Amino acid sequence: MDDTNHTVLGFTLVELLTVISIIGLLAMIAILALRGETQIQKAQDSRRKGDLSKTQRCLEEYYNDHGYYLPTSQYACGGSGLSPCMPKILCDPYGGQGYTYQTDGSAKPGWYKLYTNLRYASDPLIGQAGCSGGCPAGGSIYNYVVSSPNASGGSSCQGPIAPICSQPQNYVGVCASCCPGAGYRVQQIDGFYYCCMDATCQ
Secondary structure (H helix, E strand, O other): OOOOOOOOOOOOHHHHHHHHHHHHHHHHHHHHHHHHHHHHHHHHHHHHHHHHHHHHHHHHHHHHHHOOOOOHHHOOOOOOOOOOOOOOOOEOOOOOOEOEEEEOOOOOOOOEEEEEOOOOOOOHHHHHOOOOOOEEEOOEEEOEEEEOOOOOOOOOEOOOOOOOOOOHHHOEOOEOOOOOOOOEEEEEEOOEEEEEEOHHHO
16 A cells, blocks of 8 residues: 555644744734723823812812802803812813712702712722722712712711821721711821721721
């Protein structure tokens, strides 16, 4: 029997290396794309957090001038309710809609909360704000909130407050009666003491 004409099926070493190289290249492109998207999300969220921080500062200035916070009827994306501190109330720069502003509903609000959604869902500030499971407001669910220091069930950290009572170190990690309400514990962050919401205190 003549077996000199049979064909051997398989890949050569060069073919295998070529396929492996292509797969590696595609994997690298996918990883870079995911990292790039994450960096874009973080950058956008940094702008959102900055907007809320600026708005908070102006709301506190408004409170100092009037003795109450801006009524919801005067808060509108692009509006002039916080002028001159903020000539135009800031809108979400990546969606165009306004940040959700909530008060006690009175004509002279005693507290406020300001909500948004961060795109980077793993941001640790979401948990610190107490919105890991979502924070409902105005018929929507948000994952980030800031608020006035006296807002009931407001954002997680209502500080900085120093000193806490007379001996702040005695209150770290426990429920603190010297915070704005029940359900708070005191937490030291970057050398400052904050009153923070804690489900174990409620």
